[in-house]
Amino acid sequence: MNLETILTPAELPALARRDLRGTACVVFDILRATSTFVTALQNGAQAVVPVSEISEAVAFRKNMPDTLLAGERDGVKIRAAQSGGVDFDFGNSPREFRPEKVRGKTIVSTTTNGTRALRACAGAKIILASSFLNLAATTKFLNASPPEEILLVCAGTGEGVALEDVLAAGALAGLVGGEFSDATEIASRTFLYAKNDLAAVIAGSQNARRLLAIPELRADVAFCSQRDIFKTVAADGADGAIRLV
């Protein structure tokens, strides 16, 4: 089985020209979109719908009033003044998505790079949203019915690579095994040279340093660095909603 890796968001547009029908895509946006999605589903949410823009989230709730909205700008939960009159229910911190709040709910979440990465995988055999929190579960799922090819997709930040996404991709590659592309080899070696000190290496990444500087969000870094606390496997459906599989 071939394991390829997309290291940077700049490589995503080229995916539109590829036939992904035999490919399982695994998307990582460790700090924090996919970690948050996995946590919400683990805690009983029915579905998480990632969108890019605040206006998309607001429009979604107009059609489905029971929906909860998640998103933040500059580390602060989106307020009515930013969204044309709607206070959002959550920020983007996975620790907010507690069972009593999310059980049975559909959550629309605004996240730029996570959404972009998931959408770029359109047409794949399956699209999984993964994280350190459910890496072993994701691996087990892939090994149970191996696809022709696995494409590990690092969502990144803005136009650049995010170290923590590459670490997760490298960790998964090592668990799954197979023929590594150069990019997968890079992710794997990056992880192997970090694994004995993983939480500290993640904490040194650009995204982590940004979060660690915001008192209410700093605990998110340690939360998202936890390995295999959940057995959840999350897949993006043709309707754009992520659910348990």
Place this chain on the structure above:
Amino acid sequence: MNLETILTPAELPALARRDLRGTACVVFDILRATSTFVTALQNGAQAVVPVSEISEAVAFRKNMPDTLLAGERDGVKIRAAQSGGVDFDFGNSPREFRPEKVRGKTIVSTTTNGTRALRACAGAKIILASSFLNLAATTKFLNASPPEEILLVCAGTGEGVALEDVLAAGALAGLVGGEFSDATEIASRTFLYAKNDLAAVIAGSQNARRLLAIPELRADVAFCSQRDIFKTVAADGADGAIRLV
């Protein structure tokens, strides 16, 4: 000093929007463009002019008949039938650029990714073409007059990352030191998890495997994997010609 890294050619177009006036760019196209340029200059070539297309090389020689032409397609030196009547003087193997052939000459070399990476750095304070062959010399040059920022540019292959370029970028980052971006951290850790076995790791890269399968070119892989056999430092001038500095 900040050390940033461009891992993939997909990130190059975004450089056009950046102010690089305080930045030293270091371009790596290990297999084989920058290794070849450095070797040719070390062996006495006056200048190497990288171009993308065969037609550009041929046009250059029309204006400067003393120019030598380098380039290959599918591992074979370019022949008259492919270039509108001009047999090229060299392929792209660094081992061809021997002192008695190149001394005092200007060489025009067709190389897609190397040329693209060098051109994407236009406007930088300085643009160096580097390789494992002259990594210590390049480091010494940078440390002698540290720029505000260093941008390590991995030329890659086609639209994808090339492992050997990232290994070289990571090795240079470790020698120069400074504040690493996430991408530089990835390159550095990839190198650190390969350094005890560097030639073998390079030999396992996608480009190396392609070269190793061609009998006349297989020795290029070991040649380009040699550390610091040259004291040469090579810089791309405003006229698009690479010369010793």
